[in-house]
Amino acid sequence: MNKIFDFKGKIRKYYPYFFFPLIIIYLSFNIFDGNNGLLSHARLDNEITALENNINSLKTENNLIQIKISSLQNLSSNSDLVDEQVRNVLGYGKSKEYVIFFDN
Secondary structure, three states: OHHHHHHHHHHHHHHHHHHHHHHHHHHHHHHHHOOOOHHHHHHHHHHHHHHHHHHHHHHHHHHHHHHHHHHHHOOOOOHHHHHHHHHHHHOOOOOOOOOOOOOO
């Protein structure tokens, strides 16, 4: 019975030496690779730049489409553009004329 109490006393004596390294390992892991860690912030920064580039490309595409819409509304000035859009979108062509579509 005395040996059991001696063992418990030794455990209590060395208890901090066992748990402090575990706490340090846990904290260092969360600092680098946790949900709000340094590596996750780097991943989020890369995702933000990719999405910003996507937004910029969509804005330029939107501006081009707005220009086409405004020029199509003025039917008298750009009849060639109207003809091109009718052929591309609706697939119309004149008689004895071949329409070939190329994928962009």
